[in-house]
Amino acid sequence: MVNGRERMLTALDRRQPDRVxxxxxxxxxxxILNIARLLRPEVPEPKAVxxxxxxxxxxxLDLLFVIHEDLEIDGFTALPxxxxxxxxxxxxxxxxxxxxxxxxxxxxxxxxxxxxxxREPGDLDSYRRPAVGPAEMxxxxxxxxxxxxxxxxxxxxxxxxxxxxxxxxxxxxxxxMIDRPGFVHRLAEMVTAYNLELCERLVEAxxxxxxxxxxxxxxxRTLMSPRHFEEFIAPYNQRCLxxxxxxxxxxxxxxxGNLWPVLDRLLDMGYDGLNPLEPQAGxxxxxxxxxxxDRICLLGNIDCGDLLCSGREEEVEAAVIQAxxxxxPGGGYVLCSSxxxxxxxxxxxxxxMVRAARAHGLYPEEA
Numbered sequence: 132m133v134n135g136r137e138r139m140l141t142a143l144d145r146r147q148p149d150r151v152x153x154x155x156x157x158x159x160x161x162x163i164l165n166i167a168r169l170l171r172p173e174v175p176e177p178k179a180v181x182x183x184x185x186x187x188x189x190x191x192l193d194l195l196f197v198i199h200e201d202l203e204i205d206g207f208t209a210l211p212x213x214x215x216x217x218x219x220x221x222x223x224x225x226x227x228x229x230x231x232x233x234x235x236x237x238x239x240x241x242x243x244x245x246x247x248x249x250r251e252p253g254d255l256d257s258y259r260r261p262a263v264g265p266a267e268m269x270x271x272x273x274x275x276x277x278x279x280x281x282x283x284x285x286x287x288x289x290x291x292x293x294x295x296x297x298x299x300x301x302x303x304x305x306x307x308m309i310d311r312p313g314f315v316h317r318l319a320e321m322v323t324a325y326n327l328e329l330c331e332r333l334v335e336a337x338x339x340x341x342x343x344x345x346x347x348x349x350x351x352r353t354l355m356s357p358r359h360f361e362e363f364i365a366p367y368n369q370r371c372l373x374x375x376x377x378x379x380x381x382x383x384x385x386x387x388g389n390l391w392p393v394l395d396r397l398l399d400m401g402y403d404g405l406n407p408l409e410p411q412a413g414x415x416x417x418x419x420x421x422x423x424x425d426r427i428c429l430l431g432n433i434d435c436g437d438l439l440c441s442g443r444e445e446e447v448e449a450a451v452i453q454a455x456x457x458x459x460p461g462g463g464y465v466l467c468s469s470x471x472x473x474x475x476x477x478x479x480x481x482x483x484m485v486r487a488a489r490a491h492g493l494y495p496e497e498a
Contacts, residue, residue: 135205139283139465140339143381143403143428147462151455151492152205153485154430155198156342156385156406157287157471159241160191165478167194170201177474188215192270196277202485206283206465208342209270211329213261229261232297241473249299252307252314258298260321263328268336275337283339285383288329290345291367292355294322301354308359315363323367330371334378341375341382342406343368348388350412360393369400376401383430387470389413398426407431409469417457420464428463433484435468440475444483451487459492466492 133141133149141148161177168174174194175187183191199207217229227233231248249255274284289297295318296304307315333341345368347353353360368384375382383404384397389412390405397405408414408431416432432454433439438447451466458464466488472481 134280135203135282136280136284136339139206140381142462142465143340143383145425145428145461145463147494150494151459151488152465153203153488153492154206154208154285154465154467155204155472156208156285156430156467158195158208159471159473161474162472162476162478162481163191163195163198165474165476166198166472166481169478169482170197182220192273196274199278199282202482203489204282204485206285206340207274207278208285208287209268209274209338210287211267212269213267215270217261230294230298231258244297244300247298247300247303249318252311255314255317255321258321260325263325263332265332265335267329268332268338271333271336271338284337285340285342286333286336286338287342287344287385288326288333288371290326290343290364290371291319291322292345292347292364294326295319298322305355308355308363312362319363319367323370326371327374330374330378333375334380338380340404341371341380342385343371343382343402344385346385346387347393348386348390348412350388350409352389353392354388357393357396361396365396365400372400372402376403383428387412394423398423402427404428404430404465406465407467407469409436410434411436411469416454420458424458424461424463428465429458430465431467431469432458433466433468435470435472435476439468439472439480439484440477442480444480447480447483448487448491451484452491455488455492459494462494 138148138152142152164174164177213229219227224235225233232244233246234242235245236242271284271286372382381403383406384402385406387409405427410432419429433450438450
């Protein structure tokens with residue numbers, strides 16, 4: 132009998148498993164609790180993860196494991212431990228991460244950057260990046276202990292652009308690409324050195340899939356020109372991609388938005404998967420499948436901006452059926468939402484998505 136790990140890896144190899152795999156690429160702590168309440172009677176009230184005690188954090192992680200077990204989710208996504216625990220709380224709203232970036236918590240679940248450490252390009256001269264310790268793989272190790280080889284263990288790593296702009300500020304970094312290209316390359320080199328060390332730890336921890344999370348686009352177009360993408364982003368992420376694949380990991384490229392301006396380049400880089408394929412951004416699943424489904428596995432596309440938040444359960448089921456019809460034939464499709472499972476997602480609709488995938492995602496048995 133095929134298990135979740137085998138199912139995910141088969142799809143990422145663009146082959147046809149027994150049924151369409153289901154995956155959660157990212158989920159917020161509030162969403163974890165909302166979904167868990169439908170599965171377990173005793174669930175605590177929501178709290179930002181970096182305000183939790185160690186005991187509360189372990190309880191939350193256990194609920195996330197329960198969701199994956201009870202709903203037979205095929206892959207589990209782990210984060211670096213530092214993103215959960217290595218923060219300095221400045222007040223009830225603001226915190227500083229290990230890179231020196233200051234964030235503000237939002238009542239809607241997603242924190243946002245309010246202050247970056249590299250206010251001037253010259254600040255990079257004295258800046259020292261964090262070290263990569265073995266504890267970064269703590270969540271990977273816990274997931275492997277819990278699931279064994281039953282589920283694909285994925286690890287989410289921030290890519291070159293996201294890591295760089297969080298240090299410099301997005302607008303400033305985009306201007307720097309024009310006015311200070313040497314600075315942008317120096318910053319990317321530092322970020323890439325960190326990410327390669329992270330990849331080494333990931334290989335040692337025995338994960339299955341690296342997710343390069345590097346959002347480069349809005350709903351209409353990429354945030355930078357294709358030329359700047361080619362110069363400042365692609366070569367650095369390519370080094371991590373090559374290292375991971377050389378050590379047996381599949382690599383999924385995550386970016387929100389309209390990726391059509393650079394999609395050919397992303398395909399040439401050799402990623403195994405592409406996620407999350409936002410329909411609002413023109414990443415219509417059938418069009419993408421027809422264009423490149425023979426070159427890359429597609430993961431996502433179930434609308435979490437509108438449908439999973441305010442749609443009816445029968446509408447969710449219809450969207451799942453359509454996605455399977457559009458992208459599953461021949462293999463190479465993993466069903467998940469078009470971005471994270473955030474606090475606005477109705478937990479009933481999330482369950483409807485998973486159950487519809489189970490009901491309609493079986494491949495015909497080969498003769």
